[in-house]
Each structure stands twice: as structure tokens, then as C-alpha cells.
Amino acid sequence: MNSRIAFIAAPVLVFAYGVIRILDGLDGSRGPGLAWTTGHLAFMAALVLFVRTFWTMRRMAGGNALATTGAVVGTAGVVALLAQFGIDIAVGFLSADHAGMNVLFDQVRSVPGVPIAVYDGGPFLFYAGQLALVAQLAAMRRVKAWTPVLVLLDLVVPFIDKDLIPLGALCLLVSYVPLARGAAVARPAAALV
DSSP states (O other): OOHHHHHHHHHHHHHHHHHHHHHHGGGSSOOSSHHHHHHHHHHHHHHHHHHHHHHHHHHHTTSOHHHHHHHHHHHHHHHHHHHHHHHHHHHHHHOSSHHHHHHHHHHHHTSTTHIIIIIISHHHHHHHHHHHHHHHHHHTTSSOTHHHHHHHHHHHHHHHOGGGHHHHHHHHHHHHHHHHHHHHHHHHHHHHO
């Protein structure tokens, strides 16, 4: 897949996840059901595309140790989030209602190591890696100084209220458009390295 497409499609899929999540909650609870599964699959597809964007940003930063660390950390976070969302989908399929989901989630969280790796720690690597890569590109003047600010907004607004995920995704899309353009420019230079 073209890196330029990944830079645009990833935020669009996060936006779709956020909108589907809001719609899923209109009845007072989220999941199980079609909206739950569809939204989670959209986010998982975005995560796969984020891996491509991380490694493209690494290349745009010159492939140095700092950029490589950012890409590795971000990719590790993607793995944790894929596990989390995979569990969410499985729980949705195995549950008849939202109360049943809560019982299964409690069982999953009781497994030693799962809370820190899949819920409370591992996913933050995704955000840390992404922000580190964009900040490095801004420090190198490969993107505008406002780009990391928008990425940070995308990362912060869901912690304020998860219903703000679509707003965060729009911030990310705006910040990723110049990166998509830069990905096309960086490709010939990477061939020389």
C-alpha cells in the first residue's frame, strides 16, 4: 500500500470508529452487536495503517536511532491495541448483552499481565511513539511546528471524553496531510540510503 494513502486512511478510519462508537451508545450501552464489531474492525484497520505511517516517518527523519526507537515503540503499542480490540470483538461475540460483556471483561482483566500489557500500559506506547516521530520531524523542520500540537490534541481529547474521538481524528487528519505529501518526497531519497 502507498504510504500517502496510509497517512490519510488511518485518521479517516479512526474517525469512522469514533462515529460508530457514538452511534452504538445511543441506546445507553455499547456492544455487543454489529456497531460494536464494525467500529472495532475500523480501528484495527487504522492500526495496521499506522504501522506503515510510523515506518514512513522514520524514513522521513533519516532513519536515525531516535526515529527507529519511535517507530519500534509505536509499533509495540499497535500490537497492544490490536490485542485489546481483538479481545473486545471476541467478548462481543461471546456475550448476549452488555452485562455479559462486563463479566467476560472482568475475567480477561484478572489474567496476570493482561491489564498492564493490553489495557493500562502497552497502548500508551502507540501514542508515545507517534508523538515522538512527529515531534522529531518538526524539530528537523520537515513538518510545521503545529503538526505535533494537532497530533497531541488527537491523543488527549479521548481522555477528556471518548465521544471526542472524531474531533481528535480530524486533528490527526489535518496533521497527517502534510506528512502524506512528505512521504512522496521522501521516497526517492530513501532509495539512495
